[in-house]
Amino acid sequence: MSLKLRLVLIPSIILTLGLAAAIALELAWAPERVRAEVGTGMELGRILVIAAVADASALGSPAAALQRLEIELPKVRHVTFRIATGSQMIAAGEVPALDIAHAPVPAWFVHLLDPRPRIELFPIVVRGVGVGQVEMLSNPLNEIAEVWKELVRLCLILIAASGAIVGLILWTVQRALRPIGDLQRGFDRLEHGDYGVRLKPIRVPELARIGEQFNSLACSLAQVTDDNHRLIDALINLQETERKEIAYELHDEVGPVLFGIRAEAASILGICGRDAAHLASIAERTEAIGRLADGMQRTNARILARLRPLALDSLGLAEALRELVAGWQEQCPEIAFSVRADEIKLDDAAAELALYRVVQECLTNAARHAGAHRIEVCLKRADGGKGAINLLVQDDGRGLPAGLRFGFGLMGMSERVRALHGRLAIGKAPLGGAEIAVTIPLAAAAMA
Ligand SMILES: Nc1ncnc2c1ncn2[C@@H]1O[C@H](COP(=O)(O)OP(=O)(O)O)[C@@H](O)[C@H]1O
Ligand SMILES: [Mg+2]
Structure with missing residues (x-):
């Protein structure tokens, strides 16, 4: 897996896990929150409705009591009141279902939180006769809608923040890795013998030194190659010079001496062909040959000394x-x-x-x-x-x-x-x- 992918994948996974954990936490305490809110509403509703029923009952006429109650029934969050008479009245223990179909929340979310509807009945009694009842029904749907809205908002914020973080990491990684690509191309060119290659200054502080070292390496390689070429040229020239000098020595020193030896030998042969009176001449020539041989030995020694220090x-x-x-x-x-x-x-x-x-x-x-x-x-x-x-x-x-x-x-x-x-x-x-x-x-x- 490439470094770039790894650098992006790891924070992405962490952010996704964080997002899931935030949603799970929110969902974990949502039922409790709904229950508490609804409970508070019911408590307040109970106090208000008891007072209202007592007020209405005191009027003494069932019609007037019901009319008063219609006007004075309290308005409380998460609670719905209904005045029922006769056959409309819900029997004790019966709990009507919530109207989920018209709720501003997906049904599955309501089921997830599983709110249990509650109902309380308050009989309206006028002059000792029951004329109906006030039904107080818990209504958790708007609280659930609030939880839903908050959850959606939280998810949107976290997704936007995660997107921004991953985008920023991607941009930074791309920017940080660009010089590595340049370095790679530079090394490729060095490998192919292009020692003139130089990198532009790298602006990523951790890599700036490597860029400088690359340039100095390329510079040294260019210098070494240059020196090598000069060394090889110098070697070839030196070899040629040595050969020329040895040739001169042989030509100038050994050549004449050998010629002299040949001449002296020929001269001795000529003298020998005549008579014994020329013995002195023979001795003279032989000495000359000896001198020539000495000269040649010295030359030989000089050449040898230069070729190898004996x-x-x-x-x-x-x-x-x-x-x-x-x-x-x-x-x-x-x-x-x-x-x-x-x-x-x-x-x-x-x-x-x-x-x-x-x-x-x-x-x-x-x-x-x-x-x-x-x-x-x-x-x-x-x-x-x-x-x-x-x-x-x-x-x-x-x-x-x-x-x-x-x-x-x-x-x-x-x-x-x-x-x-x-x-x-x-x-x-x-x-x-x-x-x-x-x-x-x-x-x-x-x-x-
Ligand atoms: N003992 C020295 N004193 C001063 N300069 C020197 C000495 N030895 C070498 N150099 C310098 O180093 C250079 C390179 O020397 P070298 O490689 O032997 O090449 P070359 O003798 O053929 O110039 C010389 O040209 C000279 O400038
Ligand atoms: Mg020298």
Whole structure:
């Protein structure tokens, strides 16, 4: 059952039950009310009719007495008087039926209240002779008509109030649920990749925050998607650049060396074809081949070092970082580099490489963007080595720009840290410049 239907149905049922209870209450005390009203009328009628009969009887003539009574018979609510003589007189114990057919109330309602008609007879006696009787008959029909009218009025008021309440609830619910429909449509569009969708401010206070959060979520998704696109572009470009650089190295460095080796070898062969007097020349050429091979080895080492820091495997993370920092110190003597690294050996070689690359990028950034005079690298076990390691790189440079946007470096860094289930915090360093803090949780087994 829909929420809207439930919100309307529940109060409707309660109001209907209330209406039924009000009608039942009214009906429950209606007979008592009719009886009391009629009883009061009968009592008053009795007093008045006794006085009137006594008055009339004192006249001494039956005709005069009856005439006087015709004039003086009292008019009392819920009571009907009749003067009867001779055969018109109702016998004692006989009760005439009520004239329901002409009552201004439905007959079933009169039967429901079940009013018992009552009759009282007052004999008219003149000079000791009975000349007739005054019959006092209870008439509850007009009281019942009043009860009926009140009941109808009560029902109309309650039905109108219930209709108004249900209508108001329906209107409020519809108004409150409209933003949920907007939210649903918004999520549908997000699901289909339309991150430009934004919701208008929601005026229902309980939902206003959700609307704001939806917009901020859409904004973040748009940003993340944008960043992802840029990251992929940067990755492709970087790969191309790397390939180009390796191709240049091979072409410029390895190519000439190989050409030289071939030339020297050909030259040796030529010399060998002549005579032994050329032995010195052969030695010279062989030395040249050795030099060329050395050159090629250095080139090879440089290419390999760029593709993969070999020091990491042979010396461990701490020593590889020291070597890395030493390389930077050589390149930038005007900056004071310092490195403090605990001897940490991680089973996971990928984690070591990731930390190494993070430091590499931090140093590149600090040297490129910060204009720093001091750069500090610190790698240590967190909390006495309880399965986490902390890396901190800080500088005293100009600090991060306001509205920092991640470039490929920071994005790659955060991706690497995320892949290791770690945390990356970028902020202001105590030294004054930028600070990159990385925490990587590691199972104890992953650390030696
Ligand atoms: N140590 C730093 N000091 C000042 N600004 C920095 C530092 N590191 C990064 N930044 C800022 O962060 C931006 C993004 O860095 P990064 O993601 O590495 O991309 P890139 O180095 O290619 O610009 C940089 O352009 C720079 O403005
Ligand atoms: Mg960078």
